[in-house]
Structure formats: C-alpha cells, structure tokens
Amino acid sequence: MLPTHLEFEGKRVALKYHRLLSGSGQAPPNSLTALREVVEGGAWALEFDVRLLGDGTWVLHHDPTLERETTGKGPLRFLDRAAYKSLRLRGSEEPPATLTEALDYLARAARPLKVQVDLKEEFLTQEEALGLLRALEPLRANPMVHLVVGSLADWNLRLLKRLDPSLAIGFDPALHLDAPGEAWSRVPVRVNAYGYLDDHPLGFRRHLPLVAYLQDRLEAILRSVPSFEELYLRKEFLAQALADGVDPVSWARNLFGKVWVDVWTLNLEEEKFYAYLKIVLDLGVDQITTDAPLRVKAAFGELKG
Numbered sequence: 001m002l003p004t005h006l007e008f009e010g011k012r013v014a015l016k017y018h019r020l021l022s023g024s025g026q027a028p029p030n031s032l033t034a035l036r037e038v039v040e041g042g043a044w045a046l047e048f049d050v051r052l053l054g055d056g057t058w059v060l061h062h063d064p065t066l067e068r069e070t071t072g073k074g075p076l077r078f079l080d081r082a083a084y085k086s087l088r089l090r091g092s093e094e095p096p097a098t099l100t101e102a103l104d105y106l107a108r109a110a111r112p113l114k115v116q117v118d119l120k121e122e123f124l125t126q127e128e129a130l131g132l133l134r135a136l137e138p139l140r141a142n143p144m145v146h147l148v149v150g151s152l153a154d155w156n157l158r159l160l161k162r163l164d165p166s167l168a169i170g171f172d173p174a175l176h177l178d179a180p181g182e183a184w185s186r187v188p189v190r191v192n193a194y195g196y197l198d199d200h201p202l203g204f205r206r207h208l209p210l211v212a213y214l215q216d217r218l219e220a221i222l223r224s225v226p227s228f229e230e231l232y233l234r235k236e237f238l239a240q241a242l243a244d245g246v247d248p249v250s251w252a253r254n255l256f257g258k259v260w261v262d263v264w265t266l267n268l269e270e271e272k273f274y275a276y277l278k279i280v281l282d283l284g285v286d287q288i289t290t291d292a293p294l295r296v297k298a299a300f301g302e303l304k305g
Contacts, residue, residue, distance in 0.1 A: 001042040002042045002294065003294065004044040004045070005044070006281070006300050008281045013280075013285060013286065014045045014114075014286060014287040015045065015287070015288055015290060015293040015297065016045040016046070016047050016116070016262060016287050016288065016290070017290075018265055018291050020034035020035050020037075020048050021034060021291045021292065022293060023292025023295045023296075027094075028069075028091060028092050030062065030096075031060070031092070031096070032094070032097045032101060032105065035048070035102055035105060039106070043293070044113060045114045046114070046115050046116065047117075047118055048117065049062040049118045050117055051063075051120050051121055052076075052077065052121055053079050054077045054078055055081060056128070057084070057098055058099035058135050059097065060096065060097040060098070061120070064077070068090070069090055070087040070096055071087050072084075084096060103136070104138070107139050107141070107142050112144055112146075113145045113146070115146070115148070116149075117148070117149050117150070118150050119132070119150065119153070119156060122153060124153075124156045124159060126159065126163070129163055132149075132160070133160070148229065148230055149168070149170070150170035151170075151171070152171075152172045152173075152174055153175070154175075154221075154225045157171060157225050158225065169225070169228050170229065170230030170231065170232055171225045171228040171232070172231075172234075174234050174237065176198065176200070176217075176221045177198050177221055178198075178236075179197065179237040179239070181236060194206065194210055194213050195240070196240070203217075210244050210245065218248060218252070219255060222252060223255075228259070229259065230260045230287075231260070232262045232263075232264055233248055233249070233262070233263050235263050235264065238263060238280070238283075239276065242283075247283065249261050249285060260286045260287065261286050261287070262288070263276075266288050267290055267296075268296060273299070274299070274303060
C-alpha cells in the first residue's frame with residue numbers, strides 16, 4: 001500500500017502526491033495511469049495541474065507550452081481536444097489526460113480522498129471560471145471526495161469564490177512574497193531591501209524592523225483571498241522566514257484559526273532534504289507535497305531510526 005502520512009510526535013502529517021506521482025517511476029506526471037496507481041494504491045491526498053486548451057477543454061497539464069510534458073511543440077492554447085489527445089506524454093506512449101477523464105474516474109471513488117486541483121491558468125475570464133466550476137460538479141457530488149482548488153493567482157481565487165462561495169480553495173502566496181534563489185523567471189522580479197522576492201513598495205527601503213515587515217506583508221497578502229482553507233508555503237521561503245524570526249505557520253493560524261498548511265516540494269534528491277523535513281515536522285504542518293511519497297516515507301523511517 002502507498003503511504004498516506006507520517007506519524008510525528010502524535011501528529012499525522014499527510015503526504016500529498018504532487019502531479020499524481022508516487023515515486024515508483026511507473027507513470028508520467030499528471031497522467032491517468034498515475035491517477036489510477038495512487039488511488040488504487042491507497043493514497044489519500046492527491047494533486048494534479050489543470051490548464052485550458054484553445055477550444056475551452058480543461059486538461060491535466062502544468063506548463064503553458066507543450067514541449068516539456070508532451071511530444072508536441074508550441075503554446076497549449078493553440079490546440080483543441082483532438083489535437084491534444086493525439087500527442088503522447090514524454091517518456092511514454094500514453095496520451096495526455098483531459099480533466100473530464102480524470103474526474104470521471106475520481107467521481108466513482110468509494111473511499112475518502114482529498115483532491116487538489118492546482119489551477120495553473122494565470123488569468124481566467126468569468127466564462128472560463130464558470131466552465132471550470134461546471135466541470136468539477138461530478139467530483140463535488142461525491143461525498144467521499146473533498147475537493148480543493150488551489151492557485152497562486154489570488155485574483156482567480158476571488159473570482160471563483162464570487163461565483164461559488166461554497167467552493168473550497170487553497171492559496172499559495174509565492175507570486176507576492178518568496179525567498180530568492182529559484183532558477184525560473186517570474187514575479188516577484190526583485191529582491192527587496194529585506195532580502196525577499198517582493199515587489200511591494202514597503203520593501204523598497206528598510207522602514208520597519210524585519211519581523212514587522214514580514215508580518216505586515218504576510219497579513220496583507222493572506223487577507224487578499226477570502227476564506228481559503230489551505231495554505232501552500234514553499235519550503236525555501238519558510239526556512240528564510242524562520243531564520244529571520246517569523247514562523248509563517250503559526251502566524252497564519254493566529255490570523256485565520258483553522259487552516260491546513262502544506263509545504264512544497266520536498267524531494268529526497270535535494271541537498272537539504274533532511275533539514276527541510278525536520279523544519280516542517282517541528283513546525284507541525286498538516287501536509288507535505290512531494291513527487292515521491294514512497295521515498296519520503298522511507299527516509300522518514302531512517303531519520304527516526
């Protein structure tokens with residue numbers, strides 16, 4: 001059976017199967033094969049990415065382009081459903097999946113699952129948001145499945161909540177406040193006076209003590225999204241904030257009460273894996289996002305031993 005959690009000092013820390021990956025290496029990410037593997041293997045917390053094709057079809061895809069994940073080339077939005085399904089996932093003969101295919105399978109789940117749909121579209125129109133909500137209806141109708149729509153785009157989350165206040169959402173604040181060091185280019189674009197990726201004017205110069213700056217920015221950013229139930233924190237940001245005297249996990253819980261805190265993405269091949277694992281366990285987070293829950297569970301056993 002696949003692991004569902006780590007037991008640490010009396011607390012269960014859930015393992016989230018990032019992009020539906022277990023760590024077995026048997027299936028491509030965001031694929032129907034991977035989905036079946038993790039569900040039939042007993043996993044509890046699942047996550048997959050969704051984006052739109054040009055004809056309005058929602059698909060399981062991370063990037064705005066095709067090259068990294070499929071045998072295709074160019075922008076994802078240039079394709080319709082038929083053209084997309086004619087491609088193959090990298091390293092396999094499997095066609096990429098549509099959201100409808102994934103939800104048709106998940107809607108039949110007969111045991112408890114928590115499913116995070118990670119919304120990768122940067123800007124949704126109201127029509128697109130309504131289309132996503134309609135697509136999710138079969139899964140939301142299954143009482144065995146708890147569905148959460150997560151995103152970095154707070155504006156998309158506000159739109160979805162205006163259209164459907166009952167929708168469970170999760171927020172990742174990394175587009176507003178993050179630790180420097182990532183290789184890809186995205187917002188925030190500058191390292192500010194406090195040493196954080198943050199384009200807000202408060203960080204242009206050091207007007208406040210570092211702790212006060214961090215607390216103010218966290219509060220302002222988190223209050224921009226209404227009634228989110230999950231908070232996703234990048235491990236590098238969490239470690240830097242802790243070193244600077246602020247615990248974002250406790251800070252968020254003090255502000256909002258019961259919020260499910262997830263830290264991403266912990267993978268065993270990273271140089272500081274064990275240090276990050278100890279940090280998140282000591283903080284009492286609720287969930288760890290990983291591409292290889294099998295390997296993380298094994299490493300945790302070695303750490304305890």
